[in-house]
Amino acid sequence: MPSENDISRRGLFMKLGIFFNGLVATALAVPIVGFLLSSITRGRRAGYLSWVPLGPVSEFPEGETRLATFRNPYVTPTDGKTVDTACWVRRVEGDQFQVFAVNCAHLGCPVRWFPQSGLFMCPCHGGAYYRDGSRASGPPERGLFEYPYKVTNGLVTIQAGELPTPGSSTALLLGKKPPCSA
Amino acid sequence: MLRLAQIGAQVGEWFDRRLQLAAPIRAVAEHPVPRNTASWWYVFGSAALTVFMLQLVTGILLALIYVPSAGEAWSSLQALNHDVTLGWFIRALHGWGSNFMVGIVLIHMVQVFLFGAYKFPRELTWIVGVFLLLLTLGMAFSGQVLRFDQDAYWGLGIGASIASRVPILGPAIVKLMLGGPIIAGATLSRFFALHVFVIPGMLIAFVAVHLLMVIKLGINEWPMPGRVVKRATYVNEYHELTKRSGAPFVPYAVWKDMFFAAFVLLAVAACAVYFGPFGPSGMPDPTVIQTAPKPDYFFLWLYGLLSYLPPSMETPALLIGPVVAIGFLVLLPFLSGEGEKSWRRRPIAVLTVLLIAIILGTLTHLAGYTPWSPHMNAWSGDPVPDKFLRGTTALERQGALVFQSKQCRNCHSLGDLGGQRGPALDTVAVRLTQDQLIRQVIQGGGNMPAYGKNLSPAETTALVAFLQTLHPAGQTPARNAARDIVLDNQDRRPDPQRQ
Numbered sequence: 001m002p003s004e005n006d007i008s009r010r011g012l013f014m015k016l017g018i019f020f021n022g023l024v025a026t027a028l029a030v031p032i033v034g035f036l037l038s039s040i041t042r043g044r045r046a047g048y049l050s051w052v053p054l055g056p057v058s059e060f061p062e063g064e065t066r067l068a069t070f071r072n073p074y075v076t077p078t079d080g081k082t083v084d085t086a087c088w089v090r091r092v093e094g095d096q097f098q099v100f101a102v103n104c105a106h107l108g109c110p111v112r113w114f115p116q117s118g119l120f121m122c123p124c125h126g127g128a129y130y131r132d133g134s135r136a137s138g139p140p141e142r143g144l145f146e147y148p149y150k151v152t153n154g155l156v157t158i159q160a161g162e163l164p165t166p167g168s169s170t171a172l173l174l175g176k177k178p179p180c181s182a
Numbered sequence: 183m184l185r186l187a188q189i190g191a192q193v194g195e196w197f198d199r200r201l202q203l204a205a206p207i208r209a210v211a212e213h214p215v216p217r218n219t220a221s222w223w224y225v226f227g228s229a230a231l232t233v234f235m236l237q238l239v240t241g242i243l244l245a246l247i248y249v250p251s252a253g254e255a256w257s258s259l260q261a262l263n264h265d266v267t268l269g270w271f272i273r274a275l276h277g278w279g280s281n282f283m284v285g286i287v288l289i290h291m292v293q294v295f296l297f298g299a300y301k302f303p304r305e306l307t308w309i310v311g312v313f314l315l316l317l318t319l320g321m322a323f324s325g326q327v328l329r330f331d332q333d334a335y336w337g338l339g340i341g342a343s344i345a346s347r348v349p350i351l352g353p354a355i356v357k358l359m360l361g362g363p364i365i366a367g368a369t370l371s372r373f374f375a376l377h378v379f380v381i382p383g384m385l386i387a388f389v390a391v392h393l394l395m396v397i398k399l400g401i402n403e404w405p406m407p408g409r410v411v412k413r414a415t416y417v418n419e420y421h422e423l424t425k426r427s428g429a430p431f432v433p434y435a436v437w438k439d440m441f442f443a444a445f446v447l448l449a450v451a452a453c454a455v456y457f458g459p460f461g462p463s464g465m466p467d468p469t470v471i472q473t474a475p476k477p478d479y480f481f482l483w484l485y486g487l488l489s490y491l492p493p494s495m496e497t498p499a500l501l502i503g504p505v506v507a508i509g510f511l512v513l514l515p516f517l518s519g520e521g522e523k524s525w526r527r528r529p530i531a532v533l534t535v536l537l538i539a540i541i542l543g544t545l546t547h548l549a550g551y552t553p554w555s556p557h558m559n560a561w562s563g564d565p566v567p568d569k570f571l572r573g574t575t576a577l578e579r580q581g582a583l584v585f586q587s588k589q590c591r592n593c594h595s596l597g598d599l600g601g602q603r604g605p606a607l608d609t610v611a612v613r614l615t616q617d618q619l620i621r622q623v624i625q626g627g628g629n630m631p632a633y634g635k636n637l638s639p640a641e642t643t644a645l646v647a648f649l650q651t652l653h654p655a656g657q658t659p660a661r662n663a664a665r666d667i668v669l670d671n672q673d674r675r676p677d678p679q680r681q
Contacts, residue, residue, distance in 0.1 A: 036358075037358065039358060039361050039362050039363075039368065067471070069469045072364055075366075076362070076366065076368060078251040078252055078253055078254075078367030078368075078370075078371070079252050079367040080251070080253025080254065080367065081252075081253070081469075082252045082364070082365055082367070082467075082468060083366055084468060084469045085364070085468050086468060086471055103339060103343075106488075107339070107344065108339035108340055108342065108343040109336055109339065109474075110336065110471035110473065111471075112472070112558060114589050114592075116561075116587050116588055117589040118635065118636040119589070119631055119636075121556045121592065122555075123473070123474035123475075124336075124474065124475060124489075124555065125485075125488055125555065126489060126554040126555045126603050128556070128631050130635075136626070136632070137626070137630060138554075139488070139492075139496065140493065141493045141497075161364075162364065163342055163356070163360065163363065163364045163365060165343045165346035166346050166347055166352075167348070167352030167353050167356070
């Protein structure tokens with residue numbers, strides 16, 4: 001009579017079978033999870049951000065705010081129109097600029113510029129910002145997101161490539177103003 | 183004829199010998215249900231299942247034409263609407279089907295809640311039902327994304343903005359949700375996978391478990407006031423009830439389900455024919471910013487809520503609110519698994535349902551005309567009504583011009599036209615004195631931007647002069663009595679500088 005501690009031949013093979021399947025499943029899980037998370041990991045390694053030109057300085061009159069468009073630096077074949085992005089360019093004076101994302105700092109709807117009243121207004125939940133991007137009123141907790149910019153050889157260039165959201169790294173980089181800074 | 187029937191029976195027998203399904207199917211169909219559950223109140227679950235099947239069929243039909251590519255989805259929807267024979271009708275059926283499904287699932291949930299059907303031993307049926315509701319809402323949102331137009335594009339932006347507020351993991355969740363750094367091709371592809379494979383697969387599995395439990399545990403009996411659920415005795419009591427006064431589900435109760443299911447399908451088809459398909463609205467081109475994105479009707483309440491939450495409460499409410507709400511729904515059968523089932527003895531349950539319905543209804547109604555948003559074209563589109571300009575001075579008319587050209591009108595209405603973000607100004611002169619008007623215009627406050635930097639002193643003077651004319655005839659504008667006294671004294675007192 002085999003005691004309870006004895007391992008039978010069939011029981012051993014059963015356990016080995018489970019172990020073997022577990023091993024294969026783990027080995028397969030690594031590339032599967034790697035594939036699923038690739039949109040995150042790729043951003044960490046190479047970074048999605050790069051410098052894109054908006055146009056010559058002369059296109060942006062001093063003291064005015066104009067809509068500019070650029071093509072997102074990271075493009076895949078099925079993107080269609082979605083890689084074309086808009087931004088608001090404010091030329092303060094000379095080579096001093098402010099480049100704002102069109103995305104409202106509240107929930108990302110496209111804000112519109114009203115030069116007469118010097119306000120950006122959001123059509124979704126009623127956020128409003130002053131001409132320098134700081135919060136004027138409504139639900140946003142902060143001012144508009146700003147892209148880092150530089151002017152080289154008379155060309156305005158911004159660092160872009162990620163959707164600006166309240167938690168994104170670009171958002172933490174620039175344009176963070178205390179609420180009610182007005 | 184008789185011979186045909188004989189052949190039919192033989193073929194049936196041949197299959198059943200191999201499948202052995204006839205007996206279990208008959209057992210399910212004829213299982214006894216309490217006589218009083220054959221009620222029109224018990225038809226919403228089967229109606230939801232019917233609409234779900236309609237969605238499966240019409241969804242597969244749409245997939246024959248639809249292209250899940252950010253570059254081509256919009257054009258393929260246009261082709262469905264205008265080129266493919268009856269493509270518009272299938273799109274309309276699918277769109278209206280989704281509206282009906284969300285509505286019927288919610289009604290089913292309210293009925294189950296008010297009839298105490300979530301109590302012992304049907305706790306798990308309720309919990310699976312909660313997940314079915316969440317999956318249905320997931321289908322609704324992902325379906326809205328597949329209608330890849332401006333609303334879908336900016337709606338994704340709103341979803342990403344909400345997700346990004348999760349502490350630490352936010353940016354990673356956004357990239358996982360979008361399939362990359364921006365809303366683009368990969369985003370649509372993964373929402374297609376969610377809408378067509380992942381969520382429907384889970385829905386089918388959960389519906390199967392849900393139905394299995396309904397059959398195994400029996401349908402909830404009609405709640406009678408005073409008949410209290412006790413863990414120790416309920417199962418026996420239920421069996422006695424079905425034995426004593428039960429009737430076979432088919433055909434005793436099922437005909438009402440069938441009638442209602444057919445009626446719902448007819449209603450969906452009628453809406454589809456009469457109202458047509460939803461959208462698509464403008465092309466999903468992010469450089470076209472002249473758009474006011476709005477979610478479909480089942481998320482309008484959320485759109486309204488997000489406008490009214492104070493900024494400081496928003497992130498906690500967005501992140502903690504859903505966890506609390508879902509947690510409460512899941513825990514409900516454990517918090518009140520026994521006791522009264524009848525809504526007549528559960529006033530708090532009835533009031534809770536009414537309160538939630540009123541809140542959701544009000545927010546949905548408000549989201550229909552978004553009083554919190556500036557009217558982007560009011561300053562150029564809605565002229566100052568004549569009656570406000572009659573008998574005014576040149577300065578006051580100049581003020582009316584400033585009022586329009588500085589877009590005050592986008593947030594303030596006159597004669598019921600214009601934005602509703604700020605108060606209507608038809609009688610503002612009665613509420614605010616001249617000094618208060620000047621201060622409010624220049625410094626803003628109370629959710630109004632400061633206009634000090636955008637108005638010259640002359641413009642401010644003109645604007646305030648106009649605003650002071652805005653009072654009902656026969657009612658004098660507000661004035662600061664102290665100011666009059668001070669000004670009077672100044673007039674009387676000789677000016678020291680002139681001497």
